[in-house]
Amino acid sequence: MPLNINLQQILLHWMNLAILTGGLYFLLYKPVKQFMDKRSAYYQELEDRAADGLAQAERLKAEAQAKLEAADDEIHDERMRAQQAASDAAQEQLAQAEEQARRIVAKAQAEAEQSKERALRESQREMRELAAKAAKKLAAKPGADFFDQFLDLTEGGGAHEGR
Amino acid sequence: MKQHKRGLAVCLAAAVLLFIAALLAGSPGPSESVQEAMRDAVLHGTGQVSLLGLMTVNPGMISALLVTAFLLLCAALVRIFAIPRFQYRPGRLQLLLEELVGLFDNMAKSNSPHRSRFLGAYLFAAGSYIFVGTLSELLGLQAVTVHGHPITLPAPLSDVNAAIAMGTLSYLVILSGGIASNGLGGVGKTLKEFSLPISMSFRLFGALLSGLLVTELVYYYVALSFVLPVVVGVLFTLLHALIQTYVLTMLTALYYGEVSEPSPQKGKKKKLRAENA
Numbered sequence: 001m002p003l004n005i006n007l008q009q010i011l012l013h014w015m016n017l018a019i020l021t022g023g024l025y026f027l028l029y030k031p032v033k034q035f036m037d038k039r040s041a042y043y044q045e046l047e048d049r050a051a052d053g054l055a056q057a058e059r060l061k062a063e064a065q066a067k068l069e070a071a072d073d074e075i076h077d078e079r080m081r082a083q084q085a086a087s088d089a090a091q092e093q094l095a096q097a098e099e100q101a102r103r104i105v106a107k108a109q110a111e112a113e114q115s116k117e118r119a120l121r122e123s124q125r126e127m128r129e130l131a132a133k134a135a136k137k138l139a140a141k142p143g144a145d146f147f148d149q150f151l152d153l154t155e156g157g158g159a160h161e162g163r
Numbered sequence: 164m165k166q167h168k169r170g171l172a173v174c175l176a177a178a179v180l181l182f183i184a185a186l187l188a189g190s191p192g193p194s195e196s197v198q199e200a201m202r203d204a205v206l207h208g209t210g211q212v213s214l215l216g217l218m219t220v221n222p223g224m225i226s227a228l229l230v231t232a233f234l235l236l237c238a239a240l241v242r243i244f245a246i247p248r249f250q251y252r253p254g255r256l257q258l259l260l261e262e263l264v265g266l267f268d269n270m271a272k273s274n275s276p277h278r279s280r281f282l283g284a285y286l287f288a289a290g291s292y293i294f295v296g297t298l299s300e301l302l303g304l305q306a307v308t309v310h311g312h313p314i315t316l317p318a319p320l321s322d323v324n325a326a327i328a329m330g331t332l333s334y335l336v337i338l339s340g341g342i343a344s345n346g347l348g349g350v351g352k353t354l355k356e357f358s359l360p361i362s363m364s365f366r367l368f369g370a371l372l373s374g375l376l377v378t379e380l381v382y383y384y385v386a387l388s389f390v391l392p393v394v395v396g397v398l399f400t401l402l403h404a405l406i407q408t409y410v411l412t413m414l415t416a417l418y419y420g421e422v423s424e425p426s427p428q429k430g431k432k433k434k435l436r437a438e439n440a
Contacts (some may be wrong), residue, residue: 010327011328013319021284023231024235027239027241028238028260029267035249036265
């Protein structure tokens with residue numbers, strides 16, 4: 001064969017290469033690759049776990065945020081309710097005060113009316129008594145004009161009252 | 164500082180003495196002309212070595228077996244002593260091994276995303292073989308030919324049979340990827356690249372052989388055996404070990420990815436089946 005090409009030696013080289021490939025695969029390539037894969041899987045697992053932890057923390061944060069918002073809403077509602085209650089109480093007190101004032105005014109008016117009526121009755125009674133007294137005196141003085149005596153008496157009585 | 168200067172002076176003195184000694188000793192006289200040496204390096208017509216007394220083979224075959232034995236021994240030692248002590252925070256050796264495995268694994272995954280498990284293992288083995296095999300010529304291991312002459316074992320892939328074996332095996336791996344993914348369609352896709360095994364084989368052979376020939380040429384003349392081998396022997400060997408490893412593994416991964424890509428019709432059929440199911 002040209003160039004000293006020898007089929008037998010080519011086959012021997014093939015055998016040599018096949019043994020080398022198989023040997024290196026089982027002795028070196030496969031174990032090293034397995035170890036590398038194992039380490040990759042380990043770090044992947046760590047990464048996954050960290051990602052899970054992160055996701056859980058995010059979820060907890062969201063839950064806490066939601067709770068905070070709910071608490072804020074509740075506080076707002078409570079405040080509104082308290083304000084409403086205070087406002088209602090103030091209105092009620094105002095209404096009570098107005099009612100009381102109205103009662104006081106009405107009572108005062110009634111009392112004033114009663115006083116007025118009493119004074120009127122008193123003055124009428126006094127007038128009647130004066131009239132009766134004057135009539136008695138007139139009846140006691142003979143010859144006198146009744147009408148003039150009455151007027152004198154009443155003028156004297158008024159002066160007496162003015163004093 | 165003084166110690167450094169003294170060491171440098173000793174080295175220089177030793178180099179000068181060796182140079183003078185080499186010149187004085189002279190060459191035993193070329194047993195063969197440079198043309199014969201070159202031809203022998205390529206064809207191994209007279210430099211055959213006995214393989215355990217069973218048959219005569221090119222010295223590249225012996226190199227290949229030694230490289231394989233060395234690699235498997237290292238792998239076994241690593242498997243027994245290093246891998247059980249691997250930790251999640253890697254040390255230097257673990258980092259190196261993980262980088263190596265990860266390099267070929269990523270190459271397989273990025274070039275052949277549909278089917279990369281076997282490809283990664285093959286690329287790892289082929290890459291290690293080419294790299295270590297090419298570097299093995301730096302050791303200058305000696306063997307004895309069937310004619311009783313000593314011979315320096317070359318890089319395995321500077322033997323045309325080894326290069327053809329590597330090229331054709333890579334082609335078969337590509338073909339297997341095509342068949343596994345696309346059946347007969349994959350065979351068609353792979354056979355379309357019929358020149359691939361030849362180009363792969365002879366690219367490797369040419370690259371490794373050129374290095375060997377330049378080294379042979381340099382060492383053929385005593386006067387060139389100083390300083391120059393550091394560049395030619397070490398740096399060039401390192402460089403083309405890296406380049407050839409990268410080229411063959413990358414080509415294999417690229418073609419494997421191309422032929423193992425599921426054809427659109429097959430994908431459509433699968434989709435239809437899934438929809439019907």
